[in-house]
Amino acid sequence: MKHKIPAWLVGLACIAQLAFGSLAHAQAYPSRAIKLVVPYAAGGLPDTVARILAKSLGDTLGQAVYVDNRPGAGGSVAASTILQSPADGYTLLVTDGPMLSITPLINKKITYDAANDFVPISLVGKAPLFLAVNANVKANTLEELVALAKAKPGGLNYGSAGNGSIHHLTMEAMNASLGISMTHIPFRGSAVSVPAMIGGQVDMVFASPPSLMGFVKSGQARLLATNSTTRSPLAPQMPALAEKIPGFDFAFTVAVLAKTGTPKQVISKINAEINKIVKVPEVIEQLRTAGVDPVGGSPEQLARALSAEKAQVTDAAARAQLKAE
Secondary structure, three states: OOOOOOHHHHHHHHHHHHHHHHHHHHHHOOOOOEEEEEOOOOOOHHHHHHHHHHHHHHHHHOOOEEEEEOOOHHHHHHHHHHHOOOOOOOEEEEEEHHHHHOHHHHOOOOOOOOOOOEEEEEEEEEEOOEEEEEOOOOOOOHHHHHHHHHHOOOOOEEEEOOOOOHHHHHHHHHHHHHOOOOEEEEOOOHHHHHHHHHOOOOOEEEEOHHHHHHHHHOOOEEEEEEOOOOOOOOOOOOOEHHHOOOOOOOOEEEEEEEEOOOOHHHHHHHHHHHHHHOOOHHHHHHHHHHOOEEOOOOHHHHHHHHHHHHHHHHHHHHHOOOOOO
16 A cells, blocks of 8 residues: 655655755865956966965865966956856956956946956955155155145156056045145056156156065165055055054955855855965965965955945045046
């Protein structure tokens, strides 16, 4: 005699099977190689960070982790790579905050929605920029520079990595906060603006520590401040602009994100691994050498950091009268 299995028992078995399947999927991740997509060419800061992470994640996860550089179109090429891949955690984005905060303000042609297409995984670190002046500028401190600028309104100039770059917006925000005026001279990247400052074509720049320290040691340039909220371990003797301008923070984020819809278990796993990695002494040294202060933290902390960064640069872009093109 056959006994009919109650419907509720069949339903319970299905639920259990689904739950077991989801758990097995979470425990199995990763079961194959993970790709870290970088929206810039090899050699830049996000690329360097991605390669540091790739090695460490590969060691801890037991799977190959490799970097895929997809520069171009204001991050759209990299974004397309992410968005055309499944939301399964095997294709992740390693980028800087400016791609998500500045680029949407100045580039009408981008094909991604920075606010909705990606979900945060982890804040790897913050990358401060340092205010450096040519050795011939008659200012040894930030206070002396401000006094000099006020005595010669528009008489000083500064170079940047281009219109709308974080270097440009940092200087515009600083000038507005301190009530000073300088002439902006944009260049095509820090690789051009820093030598221009050393050669005396411009009086000062904001730039990353690796591009400046050699010139500082040789006496060709002086550091006056950093654009972060606190002093950077990269140069702890340099005051943070926030000491003079409360709340000032233009040190940009370097972060890992995933396609919206990626399972929370996967996000939690990668987040936990990155938080361990950024506490390893060898990794800390590598990141600081690259110009990054390691941070770590939860996905929620990254979301707040990106939101704050967007608010800062949006205000600075308005002051600089930047328009999307």
